[in-house]
Amino acid sequence: MTITVYREFLFPALLKVVGVVEKKQTLPILGNILFKIKDEKMLLIGTDSEIEIRTTTDIERDDETEIAFTVSARKFHDISKALPENAQIHITIDDERIIIRSGRSRFSLGTLPAEDFPSLEITPADYSFTVEANFLKRLLKHTHFSMGYQDVRYCLNGLLLDLTSERLRCVATDGHRLALSEGPITCEQERQILLPRKAVQELIRVLDNYEHEVTVETSLGFCRFKIGETIFTTKLIDGQFPNYQRVIPKNMENTATFARKPFKEAMLRSAILSPEKQNGIKLTFTPGELQMEATNTEQEDAFEELEIEYNGDEEVTIGFNVVYFIDVLNALDCENVVMEFENSSSSALLRDPDDNDRLYVVMPMRL
Known part of the structure; x- marks a missing residue:
């Protein structure tokens, strides 16, 4: 059988599924993409056995036989990427090999049996809701950087979708910082969905453009996102996300307001001489002024002064991880930032003064 597909349709479909395929895997077939040919459509499936992404593209073919095969995800992706944008691609399928032709180019790739390709066994959905793609993507981008990474508290290695009848709230924390972003939504009942770290990163990528x-469905241990022609399915983290409301400080005594861009630039300069492992930086607040200090193990130091609005009467010095602060400042896109804190040993709450739907908490550190 020979099928014909245009690169302008094939390559975007490949981009959606190839990201989930691990470069190193225990089973060779997990490095492949499954292709299923039916009617005038080609279904592409990629999986790492925890996440599965399915999407389709239009094709032309010379007979009506249904066929399935698997081929190396990276090799097929790289070949398609290297072809001209308006290329017409002809794929001939044999028993253990496919031949790819385009113009004067020809490529031969080995295949593995389609019946050996793993699939996620999913029970029927027990809960669903719809959400605008841009809204969901915005909430995920505002919070995903605070997810834990290979933390022994495995519930922190992901992101919580906390649904009420009127609000969708995305929350991520690694135990040292917390990011929360929310907005209005309509759904039938309250539900908490705990997405794994890799699933969140891939979902942001698939939602792009x-x-x-988007229709979101949950079943026992799984969550499915229907994104146009693409179906994104992931296993969920089996565990209880911490009570994040207890971490968010309230009624803080001191408030500082500063311009985001100059503050971020000063942070980036100071980070050059902060300790490599701790990334510690010291912030000293006095009325009208902020002093920023960083000292490394070689006794080298950086010092910055910034004008701020500060409502406190006494000087307060707090140590923070500079990387966590820079991540928050990158996530915020406002002109000014409000920082609330209690004393030299309290966590800091950072927010956009004109946006009550998101906030960030950074824990202090001893320097």
């Missing part, structure tokens, strides 16, 4: 509604 999609601007319509």
Whole structure:
């Protein structure tokens, strides 16, 4: 059988599924993409056995036989990427090999049996809701950087979708910082969905350039996102996300307001001489002024002064991880930032003064 597909349709489909395929895997077939040919459509499936992404593209073919095969994800992706944008691609399928032709180019790739390709066994959905893609993507981008990474508290290695009847709230924390972003939504009942770290990162990528509604469904241990022609399915983290409301400080005594861009630039300069492992930086607040200090193990130091608005009467010095602060400042896109804190040993709450739907908490550190 020979099928014909245009690169302008094939390559975007490959981009959606190839990201989930691990470069190193225990089973060779997990490095492949499954292709299923039916009617005038080609279904592409990629999986790492925890996440599965399915999408389709239009094709032309010379007979009506249904066929399936698997081929190396990276090799097929790299070949498609290297072809001209308007290329017409002809794929001939044999028993253990496919031949790819385009113009004067020819490539031969080995295949593995389609029946050996793993699939996620998912029970019927027990809960669903719809959400605008741009809204969901914005909430994920505002919070995903605070997820834990290979933390022994495995519930922190992901992101919580906390749904009420009127609000969708995304929350991520690694125990040292917390990010929260929320907005209005309509759903039938309250539900908490704990997405794994890799699933969140891939979901953000798949949502890129999609601007319509997304249908979200959950079943026992799984969550499925229907994104146009693409179906994104992931296993969920089996565990209880910590009570994040207890971490968010309230009624803080001291408030400082500063311009985001100059503060971020000063942080980036100071980070050059902060300790490599701790990334510690010292912030000293006095009325009208902020002093920023960083000292490394070689006794080299950086010092910055910034004008701020500060409502406190006494000087307060707090140590923070400079990387965590820079991540927050990158996530905020406002002109000014409000920082609330209690004393030299309290956590800091950072927010956009004109946006009550998101906030960030950074824990202090001893320097």
